[in-house]
Amino acid sequence: MQLIEGKKIAAQMKLELKTRVEAMKKRGIEPGLATILVGEDPASRVYVSNKIKACQELGIRSFHHPLPADLTEEEIIALIENLNADIRVSGILLQLPLPNKLSADRCVNRISPLKDIDSLHPFNIGKLCEAKSWNEILERQLFIPCTPYGVMILLDKYGIEVSGKNAVVIGRSNLGGKPVATLLLSRNATVTIAHSRTQDLPGVCRRADIIVAVIGKPRFVTKDFVKPGAVVIDVGINRTETGLCGDVDFDNVKDIAGWITPVPGGVGAMTITMLMNNTIMAASK
Amino acid sequence: MQLIEGKKIAAQMKLELKTRVEAMKKRGIEPGLATILVGEDPASRVYVSNKIKACQELGIRSFHHPLPADLTEEEIIALIENLNADIRVSGILLQLPLPNKLSADRCVNRISPLKDIDSLHPFNIGKLCEAKSWNEILERQLFIPCTPYGVMILLDKYGIEVSGKNAVVIGRSNLGGKPVATLLLSRNATVTIAHSRTQDLPGVCRRADIIVAVIGKPRFVTKDFVKPGAVVIDVGINRTETGLCGDVDFDNVKDIAGWITPVPGGVGAMTITMLMNNTIMAASK
Numbered sequence: 001m002q003l004i005e006g007k008k009i010a011a012q013m014k015l016e017l018k019t020r021v022e023a024m025k026k027r028g029i030e031p032g033l034a035t036i037l038v039g040e041d042p043a044s045r046v047y048v049s050n051k052i053k054a055c056q057e058l059g060i061r062s063f064h065h066p067l068p069a070d071l072t073e074e075e076i077i078a079l080i081e082n083l084n085a086d087i088r089v090s091g092i093l094l095q096l097p098l099p100n101k102l103s104a105d106r107c108v109n110r111i112s113p114l115k116d117i118d119s120l121h122p123f124n125i126g127k128l129c130e131a132k133s134w135n136e137i138l139e140r141q142l143f144i145p146c147t148p149y150g151v152m153i154l155l156d157k158y159g160i161e162v163s164g165k166n167a168v169v170i171g172r173s174n175l176g177g178k179p180v181a182t183l184l185l186s187r188n189a190t191v192t193i194a195h196s197r198t199q200d201l202p203g204v205c206r207r208a209d210i211i212v213a214v215i216g217k218p219r220f221v222t223k224d225f226v227k228p229g230a231v232v233i234d235v236g237i238n239r240t241e242t243g244l245c246g247d248v249d250f251d252n253v254k255d256i257a258g259w260i261t262p263v264p265g266g267v268g269a270m271t272i273t274m275l276m277n278n279t280i281m282a283a284s285k
Numbered sequence: 286m287q288l289i290e291g292k293k294i295a296a297q298m299k300l301e302l303k304t305r306v307e308a309m310k311k312r313g314i315e316p317g318l319a320t321i322l323v324g325e326d327p328a329s330r331v332y333v334s335n336k337i338k339a340c341q342e343l344g345i346r347s348f349h350h351p352l353p354a355d356l357t358e359e360e361i362i363a364l365i366e367n368l369n370a371d372i373r374v375s376g377i378l379l380q381l382p383l384p385n386k387l388s389a390d391r392c393v394n395r396i397s398p399l400k401d402i403d404s405l406h407p408f409n410i411g412k413l414c415e416a417k418s419w420n421e422i423l424e425r426q427l428f429i430p431c432t433p434y435g436v437m438i439l440l441d442k443y444g445i446e447v448s449g450k451n452a453v454v455i456g457r458s459n460l461g462g463k464p465v466a467t468l469l470l471s472r473n474a475t476v477t478i479a480h481s482r483t484q485d486l487p488g489v490c491r492r493a494d495i496i497v498a499v500i501g502k503p504r505f506v507t508k509d510f511v512k513p514g515a516v517v518i519d520v521g522i523n524r525t526e527t528g529l530c531g532d533v534d535f536d537n538v539k540d541i542a543g544w545i546t547p548v549p550g551g552v553g554a555m556t557i558t559m560l561m562n563n564t565i566m567a568a569s570k
Binding site for chain 1: 406407408409410411412414415417448449451457459463466470473475476477478479480482483484489
């Protein structure tokens with residue numbers, strides 16, 4: 001078994017991105033990330049502060065907008081419109097989830113697709129869907145959702161062939177399984193999307209050369225899901241009584257898998273770096 | 286083997302739609318379809334004239350705009366903007382392909398997503414992708430591309446269960462395989478997208494309860510692709526020396542399949558009816 005070390009790759013990428021930001025600044029371009037945090041959700045606060053920290057590390061300007069939970073949708077949209085027009089802001093991050101009464105859809109749809117570094121806007125999702133190949137995605141500088149993007153980078157960095165392979169994605173969420181499937185397809189994998197209604201899920205997964213688990217169920221994927229030598233990518237981050245764990249039962253699977261991502265330190269470690277990457281790309285456009 | 290008769294279903298649906306249009310007119314709403322045909326491509330002319338004929342049959346107003354092939358993109362976009370603003374026009378159909386020098390993308394992106402009855406606009410593709418279920422797609426009145434929509438209606442009308450079934454879609458085009466896969470997933474199928482890079486394609490297909498062929502290769506799918514009793518949906522329309530044929534070798538497959546669509550008279554017969562359905566939905570919004 002070989003470990004896919006997201007943490008190490010993310011650290012390398014950050015150094016590269018830092019150099020890129022410095023070069024851009026010399027050409028008079030300064031990437032800037034606006035973050036919007038509505039309400040006081042503790043987990044969301046941590047996520048946003050980690051993103052701001054990453055900006056500081058890389059020399060990206062950040063504009064933080066902490067807003068009270070009782071703000072109206074119209075007020076959030078007014079702020080978004082201001083940020084759309086602000087040339088110092090290359091990317092806008094609206095931290096989700098929003099407090100209950102607010103529609104994430106209606107707010108996200110008002111973010112300019114050119115500044116939608118989380119790739120949440122339907123226009124950007126549609127563009128990604130339509131792309132005919134991974135090269136087209138990169139050449140046209142389409143926004144790729146951060147976590148799925150991190151998965152693809154990890155496969156690349158470890159030289160794992162995707163084209164022609166059978167990939168099974170477990171889960172079909174809009175931020176997880178669906179974009180992962182879209183990207184694997186763009187890399188010419190034969191992609192199966194499995195989910196809670198799939199019959200004989202272990203059997204379906206045992207046909208996979210590459211398994212990507214994005215389900216949010218602690219240690220759900222065990223060795224009876226895994227063909228010997230398969231690549232196992234664990235996108236899950238679950239908080240349990242014994243600490244963080246993934247959707248894959250790492251200890252149970254590690255001896256049968258050919259490659260495996262740990263949790264923490266695997267895919268999750270890539271997400272913020274890919275957000276920085278998207279912000280820098282948005283600035284360079 | 287049971288035949289899935291698209292032609293028959295389309296005729297029934299047209300009657301229902303005609304009644305719906307009459308009822309709408311009584312409430313003062315008249316659906317209208319604008320068709321834009323650029324250049325003289327004979328096949329495109331036939332397609333557009335069939336769409337106009339269907340409008341006449343159903344009582345839908347049609348506004349045809351035949352344009353010379355040497356028109357500029359700006360001129361086409363100006364027409365599209367006019368049609369976007371025209372309240373008599375509920376749907377805009379830009380017949381593709383466009384003559385070479387014109388960008389279909391740039392033109393399609395200017396069609397109002399509210400009038401995009403072919404569901405070509407990235408915003409609408411993204412909305413469809415994001416929908417969590419078939420019910421959500423219908424309730425939110427999202428635009429569904431016509432041919433994939435026809436596939437789903439045929440499965441419905443013949444009472445074919447999709448949820449929990451293994452579906453293999455052969456082909457990944459933007460108008461064919463990808464939206465078919467999206468819709469089957471919204472109906473809780475376990476969906477595999479196979480294509481030219483798939484290894485052991487017959488073997489992959491033999492696991493399918495439902496096969497949808499959208500590849501554009503005459504009689505490509507033979508009985509070694511088909512599990513006994515499987516549902517075989519043929520989206521292909523290929524012109525050969527011996528006439529029209531599908532992507533499925535009908536005679537070779539018919540005795541092993543449980544259900545099969547013929548070509549012609551199968552999926553293809555549904556497309557224009559679904560376009561009419563989308564136009565009427567756009568008017569009723």
